[in-house]
Amino acid sequence: MSWLYEPDPGQNDLDETDVRVRPNPKGNKPRTKKRPEHKEAPIGLVLGVDVGRYRVLLESEDRIINATLGKELRKQGAAVGDRVALAGDISTTEGALARIVRIEPRTSLLRRSADDSDVVERVIVANATQMAIVVAIANPEPRTRLIDRYLAAAYDAGLRPILVITKTDLANPDEFLANFAGLSIPVVLNRSDAPALPALRELLTGQTTVFVGHSGVGKSTLVNALAPHAQRATGGVNIVTGRGRHTSSSVRAIRLDENFGEGWIIDTPGVRSFGLGHVKPENLLRSFEDLWAVIETCPRDCNHTSEAPDCALDDAIAAGTLGPSGEGRVDSLRRLITSLANHSEKPGE
Incomplete structure (x- = not known):
């Protein structure tokens, strides 16, 4: 007498149709990364930020509430002056905390x-x-x-x-x-x-x-x-x-x-330095409004530094057409150009 199990030749020993499937403990809806649009969310103005808490002025009620950043905005962050959409508790209850769920388009x-x-x-x-x-x-x-x-x-x-x-x-x-x-x-x-x-x-x-x-x-x-x-x-x-x-x-x-x-x-808090690593070169040049008309006459490939051949700024200094402060203004511009040029190569570019 054999004690070895011999399956029925007509039976599929890999059939698992009778295995009980446990229900999804968090509900039957599949998980999605799509966030609510909050189209009807109230809008507020960020007045200040302290240790991750935002003071927001509700535009509809002219009332200040406290808010924190929604999860989807934690990497981006909000700034003072931003208009933001709010969700969560915006009531007058003590300790109420709303969520900033969207930052409205910025003008500057x-x-x-x-x-x-x-x-x-x-x-x-x-x-x-x-x-x-x-x-x-x-x-x-x-x-x-x-x-x-x-x-x-x-x-x-x-x-x-x-x-x-x-x-x-x-x-x-x-x-x-x-x-x-x-x-x-x-x-x-x-x-x-x-x-x-x-x-x-x-x-x-x-x-x-x-x-x-x-x-x-x-x-x-x-x-x-x-x-x-x-x-x-x-x-x-x-x-x-x-x-x-x-x-x-x-x-x-x-x-x-x-x-x-x-x-x-x-x-804003007082500062002793103001880095310009983000400023575009053309905007830097245009900020020296008093020199811009001269700069426009430079050769096409001129970088406007003291080493640049045929730079119109040098001709203007020699001719004395920039006024008593002209040489100092040119020196300030060239220092900024050199500083930004030395650090224009960013990692990954």
Whole structure:
């Protein structure tokens, strides 16, 4: 007698039709990467960001709520000035937290890098219309080359630049302003004891203006004069180093009163450097408006550096047609061109 199992020749020993299939514990719908479009989601304006929490002004209710980024946006991130779509809890309940699920199309984007060699761009502000470059005429001393960098970033972002000179009660700004005499940008002179509010009101009305400047130039003081409810922290200048102390530590969008026609100002922390690794070369050249007419006459392959043969900038300097500050302006432009050219090769390109 054999104890070996012998299957029926007519039976398929691989048949598993009677195996019980366990149901999908998460439901019967197949998983998909397609996200909801949130077409009817309420829209809000990002006013500030603190440790992953966004302060958002609901456009429909004029009420501020807290929100976090939805999973699909965590790599991209949102910036102050962004208009965003919201989902989740937007109620008035204490501790409520909404989700930012979409960033509306941007009209402008102001960026900077840590330096000209940094391939990582840092988004500062979205949807601004103009940039107010705040400079102290003394204490601390103004830096023309930092202003040139701000101007290049403004033109690259499509922002209208405004030059605001503070502390004019401490020194005469005429000699400094001669460096920018060839630029057709508005200039506002502001005294510490008498802020130039009427002139600024005319320029800021109906606009979204991002305020930038070196630490200690009086930027936050000026913001508080324009919007007393802002209560931005202010500080002085270190008497040993001559450098300003950082007071504003984050970017904030501040709504101006009805006298400004729904205008907004966006205050940013003071910086001592402003990298332009992201700026296109043509936008850099156009930011030197006073030199642009000369640059256009250069040979087609001219790189506009001091080593470039037949550069029209050298001819203009020799002829003295650029004015007393012309040589300094050309030197500033060439320094920026050289710095960006040295770091134009990015990994993977």
